Amino acid sequence: MSSAIIQAKNLCKTYSSEGVATAALCGVTFSVAKGEFISIMGPSGSGKSTLMQMLGMLDRPTGGEYLFEGKNINDYTDDELAKIRNKKIGFIFQSFNLLPRTSVYENVELPLLYDDDHLEMNNEEKIMKALRSVGMEHRVDYLSNQLSGGEKQRVAVARALVNDPEVIFADEPTGNLDSKSGLQVMRILQELNNQGHTIILVTHETYTAQHAKRILQVKDGKLVGDAIVTNRLIAKGEGELLK
Ligand SMILES: Nc1ncnc2c1ncn2[C@@H]1O[C@H](COP(=O)(O)OP(=O)(O)O)[C@@H](O)[C@H]1O
Numbered sequence: 001m002s003s004a005i006i007q008a009k010n011l012c013k014t015y016s017s018e019g020v021a022t023a024a025l026c027g028v029t030f031s032v033a034k035g036e037f038i039s040i041m042g043p044s045g046s047g048k049s050t051l052m053q054m055l056g057m058l059d060r061p062t063g064g065e066y067l068f069e070g071k072n073i074n075d076y077t078d079d080e081l082a083k084i085r086n087k088k089i090g091f092i093f094q095s096f097n098l099l100p101r102t103s104v105y106e107n108v109e110l111p112l113l114y115d116d117d118h119l120e121m122n123n124e125e126k127i128m129k130a131l132r133s134v135g136m137e138h139r140v141d142y143l144s145n146q147l148s149g150g151e152k153q154r155v156a157v158a159r160a161l162v163n164d165p166e167v168i169f170a171d172e173p174t175g176n177l178d179s180k181s182g183l184q185v186m187r188i189l190q191e192l193n194n195q196g197h198t199i200i201l202v203t204h205e206t207y208t209a210q211h212a213k214r215i216l217q218v219k220d221g222k223l224v225g226d227a228i229v230t231n232r233l234i235a236k237g238e239g240e241l242l243k
């Protein structure tokens with residue numbers, strides 16, 4: 001598949017701590033084309049977050065090969081990986097991971113500060129564009145702890161997309177949200193996918209997973225299913241987003 005942005009070949013991850021080895025992932029092979037929207041599903045402890053950390057280059061596999069945009073990540077140093085990650089990948093987590101007592105603006109600015117190439121560009125414009133796209137521009141001067149859970153997650157989405165990444169990874173992004181806020185986040189992810197971003201969503205909820213176009217099933221660290229979503233759900237909501 002020439003347009004594959006992600007290729008995992010026999011990917012394995014064994015954690016070792018204090019003499020105890022845990023095989024969290026083993027023999028996982030699949031690829032993702034640019035522009036796909038994939039859900040990774042599976043029960044708690046099945047290896048979903050581990051897989052996301054490998055694919056997002058937050059951690060290295062202990063076996064197999066991982067190619068991002070056709071290049072083997074083993075050929076990169078940790079510093080090089082960090083640069084690629086910052087430029088090409090956005091992350092959204094269940095617990096939002098915003099800096100506490102820090103403004104919405106500064107939270108969204110963070111990825112730009114790590115990116116040498118962006119130092120001279122107009123950061124404010126990018127930050128406001130990202131905030132507008134998740135309907136949060138009116139909260140730009142709020143501190144992160146003054147926001148509701150749904151608002152926090154929308155700010156986290158703005159932070160994930162401020163660098164205009166190729167791929168957005170979301171690990172249980174609706175896990176801490178009420179159903180209305182969760183649907184808002186799913187709607188934003190679908191809009192981002194319509195605009196061309198590749199989305200990889202980790203969830204244990206079937207309903208959430210069905211907003212994707214393809215579902216991978218993980219069980220006991222192995223890939224046990226890979227299917228196109230036939231009755232895809234489209235999240236609708238009030239107000240205009242992503243103008
Ligand atoms: N940092 C770690 N050190 C040791 N074991 C870990 C670590 N992270 C995850 N694991 C183990 O790996 C397995 C898969 O975990 P995880 O990927 O978090 O699953 P999921 O996200 O599907 O709930 C579990 O058995 C978990 O306990």
Ligand SMILES: [Mg+2]
Pocket residue numbers: 048049050
């Ligand atoms: Mg997890």
